[in-house]
Amino acid sequence: MKKIILIYTSMTGNTEMLAGEVIKGLEQMNVELTVKEAFDSLPTDLLDYDGFIIGTYTWEGEVPNEFMDFFEELDHVDLSGKKAAVFGSGDSYYGSTYGAALRFFTEKITLLGAEVLLPNLVIDLYPEDAELEQCLEFGRTFAELMFDNS
Numbered sequence: 350m351k352k353i354i355l356i357y358t359s360m361t362g363n364t365e366m367l368a369g370e371v372i373k374g375l376e377q378m379n380v381e382l383t384v385k386e387a388f389d390s391l392p393t394d395l396l397d398y399d400g401f402i403i404g405t406y407t408w409e410g411e412v413p414n415e416f417m418d419f420f421e422e423l424d425h426v427d428l429s430g431k432k433a434a435v436f437g438s439g440d441s442y443y444g445s446t447y448g449a450a451l452r453f454f455t456e457k458i459t460l461l462g463a464e465v466l467l468p469n470l471v472i473d474l475y476p477e478d479a480e481l482e483q484c485l486e487f488g489r490t491f492a493e494l495m496f497d498n499s
C-alpha cells in the first residue's frame with residue numbers, strides 16, 4: 350500500500366476545508382494516509398512516505414509563518430523518487446502574488462527531486478461546492494497517479 354502524508358496550514362479555515370475534501374478523495378483510494386499540521390511537521394517526515402501533499406494559503410506574497418521553518422529546512426532533504434502535489438486557498442485580489450506560496454513550494458520540491466504529479470490547485474478564498482468537488486478529485490487523482498507511476 351502506498352504511504353502518503355498530507356501537511357497543511359490554515360489560518361482562517363479555507364485551506365482546512367480544502368484539505369478535508371482532498372483527504373476524503375485520498376481515503377476513497379487504497380492508500381495509507383497520515384495528516385499533519387505544518388507547525389507540527391519536519392521536512393524529514395517526508396522521507397517515510399512514497400508521496401506527499403502540501404496545503405497552504407499565501408501571506409503577503411510569501412509562504413505563511415507556520416510553514417516558514419519547514420520551507421527553509423526543506424533544502425537539506427533529498428526528495429528524489431517522491432511524488433508530490435500542492436493545493437491551497439489564496440485571494441485573487443493580490444494579483445501577481447495570488448497563490449504564490451504554492452508556486453514557491455512546487456519550485457523548491459521540484460529542485461529537490463520530487464515529481465509533482467498534478468498542477469497546483471489554488472482556490473479563490475472560500476470554496477464553493479464545485480471547488481470542493483475539485484479538491485476531492487485532486488485527492489483521488491493523486492492516488493491514482495501514484496499507482497500509475499509505480
Ligand SMILES: Cc1cc2nc3c(=O)[nH]c(=O)nc-3n(C[C@H](O)[C@H](O)[C@H](O)COP(=O)(O)O)c2cc1C
Nearest residue numbers: 359360361362363364406407409410439440447448
Ligand atoms: C495580510 C494578508 C495578506 C495576504 N496576502 C496574500 C497574497 O499575497 N496572495 C494570496 O493569494 N492571498 C493572500 N492573502 C489571502 C489569504 O491567502 C486568503 O485569505 C486565504 O483564503 C487564507 O487561507 P486560510 O483560510 O486557509 O487561512 C492575504 C491575506 C491577508 C490577511
